[in-house]
Amino acid sequence: MVPMPVRRAMISGITGQDGSYIAELLLSKGYEVHGIVRRVAIEDPEHRLTRLDAIRSRIHVHAASLESYASIHQVVAQVMPDECYHLAAQSFVSYSFDDEFSTLNANINGTHYLLAAVKNIVPHCRFYFAGSSEMFGKAEEVPQTERTRFHPRSTYGISKVAGFELTRNYREAYNLHASSGILFNHESPRRGFEFVTRKITSGVARILAGRSKELRLGNLEAKRDWGHAREYVYGMWLMLQQDAPDDYVIATGETHTVSEFAELAFAHVGLNWRDYIVPDADLFRPAEVNLLLGDASKARTKLGWSHRIGFEELVREMVEADCRMLGVEPKARTTAS
Numbered sequence: 001m002v003p004m005p006v007r008r009a010m011i012s013g014i015t016g017q018d019g020s021y022i023a024e025l026l027l028s029k030g031y032e033v034h035g036i037v038r039r040v041a042i043e044d045p046e047h048r049l050t051r052l053d054a055i056r057s058r059i060h061v062h063a064a065s066l067e068s069y070a071s072i073h074q075v076v077a078q079v080m081p082d083e084c085y086h087l088a089a090q091s092f093v094s095y096s097f098d099d100e101f102s103t104l105n106a107n108i109n110g111t112h113y114l115l116a117a118v119k120n121i122v123p124h125c126r127f128y129f130a131g132s133s134e135m136f137g138k139a140e141e142v143p144q145t146e147r148t149r150f151h152p153r154s155t156y157g158i159s160k161v162a163g164f165e166l167t168r169n170y171r172e173a174y175n176l177h178a179s180s181g182i183l184f185n186h187e188s189p190r191r192g193f194e195f196v197t198r199k200i201t202s203g204v205a206r207i208l209a210g211r212s213k214e215l216r217l218g219n220l221e222a223k224r225d226w227g228h229a230r231e232y233v234y235g236m237w238l239m240l241q242q243d244a245p246d247d248y249v250i251a252t253g254e255t256h257t258v259s260e261f262a263e264l265a266f267a268h269v270g271l272n273w274r275d276y277i278v279p280d281a282d283l284f285r286p287a288e289v290n291l292l293l294g295d296a297s298k299a300r301t302k303l304g305w306s307h308r309i310g311f312e313e314l315v316r317e318m319v320e321a322d323c324r325m326l327g328v329e330p331k332a333r334t335t336a337s
């Protein structure tokens with residue numbers, strides 16, 4: 001029997017939350033995994049490659065800049081990938097209001113460079129673009145599907161709409177197997193500390209450890225459809241295993257306010273969130289996305305994707321991981337009467 005050739009995957013943004021999970025998934029499926037990282041990551045691996053600690057010896061990392069076509073071209077030509085997961089982006093919505101220009105540059109040009117390099121060098125390569133529910137922004141319908149009109153509310157959202165359109169255009173114009181996932185918020189113990197879920201769960205752990213007394217938050221009424229990152233990256237992989245490229249919403253179909261997340265996280269360690277949360281007007285955004293709720297019916301039907309981890313389990317996993325990190329035991333949860 002002729003052995004199956006090893007499939008080669010390339011991941012931009014491999015150092016991030018999703019990059020680390022998809023790298024693990026691909027390794028478990030026997031892929032040769034290559035990651036594009038910034039040069040500073042190779043200089044300072046102890047700080048910048050921590051999410052990859054468990055798999056460092058099994059992956060190949062290449063330095064390139066999202067701002068330089070030449071460097072992206074060089075890595076693609078060296079790796080010659082069969083599948084490319086383009087996850088690198090300035091991904092923090094709040095920061096996109098502070099630095100609109102670099103958000104647009106990195107997110108739009110980075111995507112364009114990678115698509116162009118794939119088309120020019122490895123046109124057989126399957127391409128995944130990390131689209132976002134932030135593209136819906138001020139959504140005109142609830143729940144949001146692949147057919148809901150985009151109305152982004154930040155340069156981050158605008159950059160993702162542009163990336164989505166570039167990906168679709170490369171699919172239609174050059175016949176690339178290029179798909180976009182429209183992923184709703186997904187979290188995990190590997191989430192960056194600046195995002196609200198991790199800010200809350202790490203805040204709970206710090207309060208429990210006696211390292212802080214309060215947690216300042218912005219808009220507590222915003223609603224998000226929160227899932228688990230490990231399950232969402234499986235959706236990315238499934239998209240690239242289809243015969244034809246397409247776009248898919250990945251979501252849980254449940255939405256919760258930021259205050260519900262905080263209430264549950266504090267309750268898990270026996271604390272009342274109202275005693276610790278300090279509302280901070282400076283943390284509100286100039287334009288907010290008030291309500292996101294995804295309908296993943298298409299992904300369920302066509303990909304066979306579904307989520308298993310619910311809201312409570314996600315919050316619990318994140319709180320417990322942050323408590324462990326600080327060496328504190330989460331107290332037994334008090335059941336509210």
Ligand code: NDP
Pocket residue numbers: 012013014015016017018019037038041048065066067086087088089090091092106130131132133182183184185186187192
């Ligand atoms: P993270 O913020 O955890 O990771 C972002 C990655 O992009 C990191 O590897 C980071 O590298 C890299 N990156 C950022 N800016 C640049 C740059 N200028 N040049 C090169 N690399 C850069 O994001 P997630 O893992 O959460 O998300 C992955 C992708 O999915 C992103 O594109 C995000 O916008 C999108 N997305 C995420 C969702 C979520 O809920 N998590 C939902 C929908 C879409 P470094 O470590 O060096 O900073």
Ligand code: GDR
Pocket residue numbers: 091092093094131132133134183184185186194195196197199216217218219220222223224258283284285288289
């Ligand atoms: P989001 O995630 O903007 O949805 O983008 P984030 O966790 O930053 O905000 C979610 C909601 O919480 C409100 N909020 C706060 N947010 C932060 N970061 N810090 C606070 O103190 C705070 N207080 C309230 C926000 O106003 C917002 O309404 C994430 C990113 O991963 C994107 O890359 C991705 O595309 C989308 O999810 C889907």
